[in-house]
Structure formats: structure tokens, C-alpha cells
């Protein structure tokens with residue numbers, strides 16, 4: 001059953017001048033980790049705030065647990081939220097901040113402190129329990145806000161970039177904790193991020209948003225391998241998918257699928273790559289160059305894993321190839337997926 005669902009949701013601001021959400025229908029199943037991914041300003045936060053009840057939709061409905069909750073206040077929705085601006089009570093200690101919702105719900109002191117210590121332990125903030133928010137770093141405050149949401153055993157967890165203030169290492173471990181916590185408790189989670197690595201790592205499913213609309217929904221691997229349009233193809237993946245204009249189409253392939261021809265067996269399209277630059281990144285070689293055979297002359301990037309040790313020199317042309325099954329085709333006018341065409345080579 002869908003625990004959270006939005007139907008034909010529209011949210012306008014400024015008397016209709018801003019279409020923050022432009023007809024979104026989306027559902028998160030029980031226990032699912034759904035990630036909303038998209039560039040800045042695409043409407044992710046507005047969508048989450050509307051689900052939470054902090055914004056009223058211009059039209060459309062929000063359902064939680066199968067019931068229409070449009071019009072109900074946030075506290076009637078059995079959800080816990082953590083937003084970018086984690087509103088902590090400045091005069092309370094970290095511990096008092098975390099237990100606050102439990103206290104309000106009438107839980108016994110011992111029980112609420114046990115829960116708070118459990119959440120604080122998970123997030124590595126136990127040593128900070130007696131401090132005040134102003135004595136914490138941004139990342140620590142963010143973890144306190146997360147802990148406060150976790151102790152409530154909510155039916156639904158709404159998280160808006162809750163890890164944005166953590167450094168890379170802490171972020172990775174907090175992401176891990178969050179995922180494990182979510183799996184253990186099976187809490188339906190909707191998680192907003194503009195960070196595709198986070199989306200790919202956390203989500204059971206990703207909904208990619210662009211300009212107030214959902215462009216594609218699916219498991220990370222599907223969205224990555226079979227992007228619905230050129231927006232998804234280039235927004236997801238780093239470096240993004242290569243796109244080569246060819247006869248009204250764009251021929252797309254991921255950088256890791258453009259490899260020295262000698263290591264690409266089977267049905268393939270070979271292309272001479274005029275290499276102009278190379279970068280070494282975490283053991284991979286990123287090879288930048290220009291191809292001319294598939295379609296128009298286009299600058300592309302190839303990503304070679306450390307296991308491919310073919311010598312490549314900038315300033316030379318090397319024979320590269322893409323496995324035929326890795327090619328994706330898009331309509332160059334609409335950007336939508338299109339039927340494949342035969343390529344020479």
C-alpha cells in the first residue's frame with residue numbers, strides 16, 4: 001500500500017507566476033526509501049513541505065496511509081521531518097532537544113532518555129548531549145535534528161538534505177546509519193537531495209524532478225542505465241552521459257562504456273578518439289577528446305578503470321569503442337528517448 005501519495009499536485013506561488021510543482025503524481029510504498037532528486041529550484045522542497053502540510057497545494061491531494069490529509073495541519077499527519085534549517089531550541093540542551101517530542105507525547109523520563117541515547121549513539125553525538133545548540137557545529141546540529149526525528153518512531157520520515165552540512169567522511173557514515181536505521185525500522189522515507197551520489201546510494205527508487213515535474217521514477221540502476229530523456233542522462237552520472245548529434249537523434253553513452261577498442265569484445269561501434277587531455281581520479285583515468293565518426297564532431301569523455309592499462313597519450317588519436325547494447329538514442333528536438341538507429345563503425 002502507498003503510505004504517502006500525491007495526486008496531480010500543483011503548487012503555485014506569487015499568484016500563479018511561479019509554478020513550483022506542476023502536476024506531480026507520486027507514491028511511496030510502505031517501508032520504501034524514495035529519493036527526490038533534482039537541480040536547485042526544481043521544486044523538491046516545496047513538494048516535501050506540501051506533503052508535510054507546511055504548504056497547502058494550489059490543487060491536487062496528499063494522502064497518508066490511504067487517507068486524504070490535504071488541509072490537515074502537520075501535527076495530524078504522523079510524520080517526522082528534518083529540514084535544511086534544523087530548528088533546534090537554542091536554550092535547551094541537546095538531550096532536551098532530542099527528547100522534546102517524546103516529552104510532549106507524555107513518555108516516561110527513563111524511556112525517553114534511553115531512546116535519546118540510542119539515537120545519539122547511532123549518530124555519534126553522545127558526547128554532546130549536555131551542550132546547547134550554539135556550542136555545536138552545523139553538522140552536529142544537523143545530527144541532533146536527525147536524532148530528534150528518529151526517536152519519534154514516525155510512520156513517515158521526510159528529510160530535506162539532512163546531511164548537507166556534514167563533511168564528506170561524516171556524510172558517508174551518517175548516510176550509512178540512516179539507511180541502516182531505515183531498514184531496521186522499515187519507516188517509509190522521502191529524502192530530498194540534489195546530490196546524485198547520495199540518491200544512487202540511498203534510494204530504493206529515485207524520482208527525478210525538473211522544473212516542477214517528475215521526469216522519471218525508478219530504481220537507481222534503471223534511472224542511470226535507461227534515462228527517460230537527455231535531462232536525466234546528463235543530470236545523473238559524473239561525468240555525465242556523452243551525447244553526439246546524429247541525424248535528428250542524439251546518440252548517448254556513458255563515459256565508462258567508451259573504452260579502448262581492444263578491451264571491448266562483441267558487437268560494438270568503434271570510434272577514433274582524438275585525445276586532448278587526461279585526468280586521474282580515484283584510480284580511474286578520465287580521457288577527454290573528440291570523436292567524429294558516430295555523428296557530428298563532439299567532445300566526449302571516456303572513463304577507464306585502473307584495470308585497463310592501455311597506454312593513452314594526449315595529442316594522439318586512439319581507437320575506442322562502445323558496446324552496441326550500451327548505446328542510447330534520444331530525439332534531438334524533444335530530448336525524449338527515441339528508437340535506435342544503425343551506426344557505422
Ligand SMILES: Nc1ncnc2c1ncn2[C@@H]1O[C@H](COP(=O)(O)OP(=O)(O)OP(=O)(O)O)[C@@H](O)[C@H]1O
Nearest residue numbers: 013014018020039040041042043044045046047194
Ligand atoms: N514561498 C515562495 N514564494 C515564491 N516562490 C517560491 C516560494 N518557495 C519556493 N518558490 C519557488 O519555487 C521553486 C521551487 O523551489 P524549491 O525550494 O521547492 O526548490 P528546490 O528544488 O528545493 O531547490 P533547492 O535544491 O535550491 O532547495 C523555485 O523557483 C522557488 O524560487
